[in-house]
Amino acid sequence: MSTERKSLTDSQRQEFSILLLLHHIASSQDKIHFSFLDQNHKTIESNLKELEQQDLVQLDVEQYYQLSEKGQQSYDRLVQQQVLSLIHISEPTRPY
Numbered sequence: 001m002s003t004e005r006k007s008l009t010d011s012q013r014q015e016f017s018i019l020l021l022l023h024h025i026a027s028s029q030d031k032i033h034f035s036f037l038d039q040n041h042k043t044i045e046s047n048l049k050e051l052e053q054q055d056l057v058q059l060d061v062e063q064y065y066q067l068s069e070k071g072q073q074s075y076d077r078l079v080q081q082q083v084l085s086l087i088h089i090s091e092p093t094r095p096y
Contacts, residue, residue, distance in 0.1 A: 014050075017043065021044065021048065022057075022067075022074075022075055023075070023078075025051075025065055025067055026071075026072070032048070032064065033062075033065075034059055034064070054070075055068055055070050056070060056071035056074055
C-alpha cells in the first residue's frame, strides 16, 4: 500500500474551501455578517461571491449570509452522500 501524498490542485483547494464555508453557514450558530468582509478576508469574500453566483447563499434582512433554498438542497444532498459513504466504508467485507 502506497503512502504517497498527492497535492491538491488550486481548483480542488478552492472547491474544498467553498464546501467548508457552505458547511459553516449551514451548521454554525456563528453567522457571517456582510460587514465582516474586509481586506483580511479576501479568500472568504471570493468564496462567498462564488456561492452567491451559484445561488447557494443569500443575505438575510439583517445582512447575514444564509443558505438559499437551492443551497439548503445542495447541502442536504452533500450530507446524504457523506452518510452513504460512511455506511459503505463501515460495512464489513464479506468473504466470497
